[in-house]
Amino acid sequence: MTADVIDGLEACARAALAADFEPVPWANAPPWRRKVALAVALAALNTNNPDHARAAWVTEMVDQGWRWSQEFNEQQKTSPGIVYGELTKGGTNHWLSVVKAVREVGQTHRVRMLGA
Numbered sequence: 001m002t003a004d005v006i007d008g009l010e011a012c013a014r015a016a017l018a019a020d021f022e023p024v025p026w027a028n029a030p031p032w033r034r035k036v037a038l039a040v041a042l043a044a045l046n047t048n049n050p051d052h053a054r055a056a057w058v059t060e061m062v063d064q065g066w067r068w069s070q071e072f073n074e075q076q077k078t079s080p081g082i083v084y085g086e087l088t089k090g091g092t093n094h095w096l097s098v099v100k101a102v103r104e105v106g107q108t109h110r111v112r113m114l115g116a
Contacts, residue, residue: 048115
């Protein structure tokens with residue numbers, strides 16, 4: 001992978017993180033959040049589908065040991081967002097905005113994208 005491709009993918013992951021419900025600057029994001037943001041960015045670039053971006057988020061969180069709870073707790077790795085199934089209208093709108101932000105940055109950085 002070339003440095004340009006890596007820079008473009010990181011820029012897309014930064015966009016995913018910035019579009020999060022609780023965004024944090026990339027420099028202040030813990031490694032687990034950066035890894036989740038990269039998974040979301042790759043899904044957005046590869047599918048242009050909010051359901052797939054959200055599924056990538058859930059999968060990466062679970063792979064890192066997170067589980068569902070009514071309360072978000074970073075130390076206990078719990079989040080109310082870790083659910084499977086259909087998105088609510090608000091959830092769909094959020095994930096559409098994430099995908100759009102990632103793909104706009106990807107286009108600027110000439111990152112290869114699939115999907116319409």
